Amino acid sequence: MSAPFSTLAEFEKVFADAKSADPEVVLAARARNAQLTKPPQALGRLEDLAIWYAGWRGTDRPSIHAPQVVIFAGNHGVAAQGVSAFPPEVTAQMVINFEHGGAAINQLSKAFGAKMAVHALSLDTPTADFTTAPAMSEAEVVEALTVGWNAVDPATDLLVTGEMGIGNTTSASAILAAIFGGQGEDWTGRGTGVDDKALAAKISVVNAGLALHSSALGAPVEVLRCLGGREIAAMAGAIARARIEGIPVILDGFICCSAAAVLHALNANALDHAVAGHVSAEGAHGAVLKKIGKEPLLDLGLRLGEGSGAALAIGVLIGAVACHSGMSTFAEAGVSKG
Numbered sequence: 001m002s003a004p005f006s007t008l009a010e011f012e013k014v015f016a017d018a019k020s021a022d023p024e025v026v027l028a029a030r031a032r033n034a035q036l037t038k039p040p041q042a043l044g045r046l047e048d049l050a051i052w053y054a055g056w057r058g059t060d061r062p063s064i065h066a067p068q069v070v071i072f073a074g075n076h077g078v079a080a081q082g083v084s085a086f087p088p089e090v091t092a093q094m095v096i097n098f099e100h101g102g103a104a105i106n107q108l109s110k111a112f113g114a115k116m117a118v119h120a121l122s123l124d125t126p127t128a129d130f131t132t133a134p135a136m137s138e139a140e141v142v143e144a145l146t147v148g149w150n151a152v153d154p155a156t157d158l159l160v161t162g163e164m165g166i167g168n169t170t171s172a173s174a175i176l177a178a179i180f181g182g183q184g185e186d187w188t189g190r191g192t193g194v195d196d197k198a199l200a201a202k203i204s205v206v207n208a209g210l211a212l213h214s215s216a217l218g219a220p221v222e223v224l225r226c227l228g229g230r231e232i233a234a235m236a237g238a239i240a241r242a243r244i245e246g247i248p249v250i251l252d253g254f255i256c257c258s259a260a261a262v263l264h265a266l267n268a269n270a271l272d273h274a275v276a277g278h279v280s281a282e283g284a285h286g287a288v289l290k291k292i293g294k295e296p297l298l299d300l301g302l303r304l305g306e307g308s309g310a311a312l313a314i315g316v317l318i319g320a321v322a323c324h325s326g327m328s329t330f331a332e333a334g335v336s337k338g
Helices: 023-035 045-057 077-081 089-099 104-111 138-151 168-180 196-212 220-227 230-245 254-266 285-292 308-326
Strands: 067-073 115-120 158-164 249-251 274-276
Touching (some): 067 089, 067 104, 067 308, 077 196, 196 220, 254 285
Parallel strands (some): 249 274
């Protein structure tokens, strides 16, 4: 399926005809859950997860066989402002590490049987410094959205998107402030672990970007263009494609959720196919999840990015679905329901 958009205006319309979870399958999955050999709600949120997943997969006894993890990498012009504890060349170095299987996300993908791919987006051409100009042109945003869209395998049954990009927590903070309101200090954290002086500078950079691009604040795709990054746009494209295809998504941390927030601002139902894998140690991530209406599955103090928290949560969802689809009913097991 080729991307059904060539402009940002066309991308805004991709959710207009997006299918929703099958309500009849949801009812059937609930009915099955009520007959499984356990007390009601004994498996807690696992039960709700399995029913949610069933509705998107179109069967009341689903299984997960083909999870996909897609990592997008991009460089940010705003990194020249000293907003990260690491230099921009680390982005390309980490891409090589991903490709050689040496990163945390490689291990987590392998552990849960996920096919993993890495897409580097014009690393030699960073986005513009958003304190002086829009980060990207419309053509650049559309290109990144398309990369994300095309990266999704239609045969996958569960998607995780991750990222790598020095400076991208600054971009994510600016996006979230622009979409949800507030100033840099409300949405900006330490990212890669910057000290107090660098954090103050980072907040100042975010506020400068908000001031320069104030005219874009009411338009989510313009916020993405003016304050975002290629890897953030690519994640948005991938999450959107999954929505159209009916593929469930596990959202990762702060940066991934900034991409998701753009979609949520476009359409309140845009993230119905997504759950939050975890809440990260990046200060404002919990606030983002509340804004987009997602309760995290895990809270382990992670702040790595790369899709790592979401990849770890694949195991939770696999467990939920395995119990739902594999357990016997009271009748099948010959157990009295009481």
